[in-house]
Amino acid sequence: MSDPNPLIYFDNAATSFPKPAPVAEAMGNFLTRRAVNPGRSGFDLSLETGRMVDQVRGRLDRFFNNPAANPNRAVFTANATDALNIAIQGICRPGDHVVTTVLEHNSILRPLTMLQKAGIITFDLVPCDMNGRVDPAAVEAVIGPVTRMVIMTHASNVCGAVQPIEEVGALCRDRGILFLLDAAQTAGLIPVDMTALQVDLVAFTGHKSLLGPPGIGGLIVGPDVDIISTRWGGTGVRSALLEHPSDFPWRLEAGTLNTVGIAGLAAAMDWIAAKGIHVILEHERGLANRFLAGIAGLNNIKVHGCGESHPANLGADRLPVISITVAERPAEQIGQFLDTDWNIAVRTGLQCAPLAHEAMGTATEGSVRISFGPFNTSSDVDVAIAALKNLAG
C-alpha cells in the first residue's frame, strides 16, 4: 500500500535527497569489490582504485574548466567547508586583508573571523542590495594595497541570487588578487567555469546539486595560486620524507581518501550528464515558479531577497531557492507546522548565513527556505501551496 502522506522534501539546498539510484549502487559495488587504499600499494586492485580516483580528479578538473588543466590540482576534501578552510588557511599570511560579502555562509565567515581574532588577517564585508546581489563596484571599493584574496559565494544559499562573479573575477585578475569561489550551491545546477569567470580557486561540495553522498567535496586550484598545506600526514608517496610533499594533489590531501564517496560522486555526475544540467535546472525553476505563482495571492507571506514581496517568477539570475516568512511568525513555528501536519521538510532559521538575514531584515525570526530538487514534482509544490494557504490564507 502506498503511503497516504509521503514525505515532501524541499530542503535540497541543505543536501539533495533522495539521490539518484545509481549513486547507492556504485557505492555498494565499490565497497564490496574495490574498497582498498589507492596509491599506497602496488597490487592490482590498489592500482585500479587509484585509476578510478585519478579519473574522477580529471573529470572534476574539466567539469570546472580549470585553466591549469592539471587534474592533480583537483583536490578531494570532505565537503565545501573543508575546502574553504584549506584554501583560506593555506593562502592567508600575517598582515593580509581579505574581501568577502554579507551573503557568505559560516564556512567562510567563521574561518575569517577566527583568523582575524588571532591577529593574522583583517577582512571587509561588502553589502548586498534588496535583490540579494553584491555590486562589483562595492567589492572594488574595499580592495586595498594588502588585499590578498576576494571570497564570494556563487549564489546565496538563503535567497538563491546568483552573483556577478564574472565582473568580480575580471577586477581581481586586473589587480593580481586571488579569487576564491564558493560553488556549494551552484555546482551541478549551473555551469561553474573557472576560465570564463576568471576564478582562481573553486570550493564545492558533492552532496547538494551534484547529487552525490555526504562526506565528499573538493577544492580546484588554478595556476599561479600560492597555497601552502596546513594539514600534514600520510600520502602514500615519498614516505621516507618527514616533510609533507609539496606537489599536488598531496600538498593539500593527507590521510586516506573517501574513495567510496568519490565513487558515489562519479555515479551522480554520470546521472547529471545523462539528464543534462540545463534540463535539471529548468525542471527545478519550473517548480519554483509554480510555487511563487501559487503563493502570490497570500498577503501574509513575504518572499525575501528579491526586491519585492511577491515576485511573479524566479528571474533568470536566481537559483530555485526561496526564502519566505509568514505573518512575521518565527520560522521554526512554520517549519514545525509543515512537518507535523503536512509531512513537508523545509529548512528554517538562519541557514548558517546570519549576515544575509541581517541584510534582508529577517535576522530575528529567520526564514522558511524552500529549495527544489530533481525528484520534486508539481504535485509536491501544490501540496506546499495548499499548506501555506491553510496557514496564511
Ligand SMILES: Cc1ncc(COP(=O)(O)O)c(C=O)c1O
Ligand atoms: C553557500 C554555501 N557554502 C558552503 C556550504 C557548506 O557546505 P558543506 O556543508 O557541504 O561543507 C553551504 C552549505 O549549506 C552553502 O550553502
